[in-house]
Amino acid sequence: MSEPRFVKGQRVRIADRTPPVHHRVPSYAKGQVGIIERVCGMHPEPERCIRGDGKPFQRIYRVRIPQTDLWRSYKGTEGDKLEIEIFEHWLEPAE
């Protein structure tokens, strides 16, 4: 188990990239900024698993993003949030 790179409450940006392999980041979340809602465990990285490169494990985090940041003309409140699981190699610290 490697040490988590991010801590709960930290602001992070989800990478905006589209590798030509199976990956578990939906387009709507790419490039978005949120905060770490919780630090989860280590799980097999989908991009490398699918190529048969063994089962390299990566940390998963739950990232909380305001709905009003995600969708233009969102119908709801400032308090509405979307929470999503993101592997560590998709995250960078954000201002």
Place this chain on the structure above:
Amino acid sequence: MSDHDDHDHSRTFQPDHPEPTSDAALVGLALREILIEDGHYTAEEEQAVIARMQGASPENGGKIVARAWTDPEYRQRLLENGAESIRELGFELEPYEFTVMENTDDVHNVIVCTLCSCYPRALLGMSPAWYKSNSYRSRVVREPRTVLSEFGVNLTDDVDVRVHDSTAELRYMVLPQRPEGTDAWSEENLAALITRDSLIGTQRDLVPG
């Protein structure tokens, strides 16, 4: 279907199953047979997993919720470490993490998997068709309040919506609020109140009958 002379399909193919006709179904069957022949798992293990999946129903989730309603310390353990705390009740969700999201007066939670249809089957049984539909998966992230109102959940602006997109290795269940007037109810009677949709978050209020 087993008129080949070098092997038979009886270990993976049950006589009451329909014959696989599509290429994808045949490839799936062939893959399972290779995995079994190579010793990755046994046909008996495969059958046991299928039986467990088919035997699961939202009653399992209901038992977990009823325990959390009646035992505050269990509720705390459930919210902090879902996977471990359901083992206390004999449930297992390996290799997934299990995350329980608690509804409160100020927060309503709803679960979706936008990429496919991830669902805690061992605890809720097979997912409903709408959960797997493109419409639910694409709309509930973008316009959760509208989708919820179509399910009969009309939220006022003082309740925040939290949409949980189950995109990787976590599985989710909503912990609904315990209805008023059920203080004296037994755990068993409480469990019977809990519906599948309340565990997904497309229902908010449970009504004591």
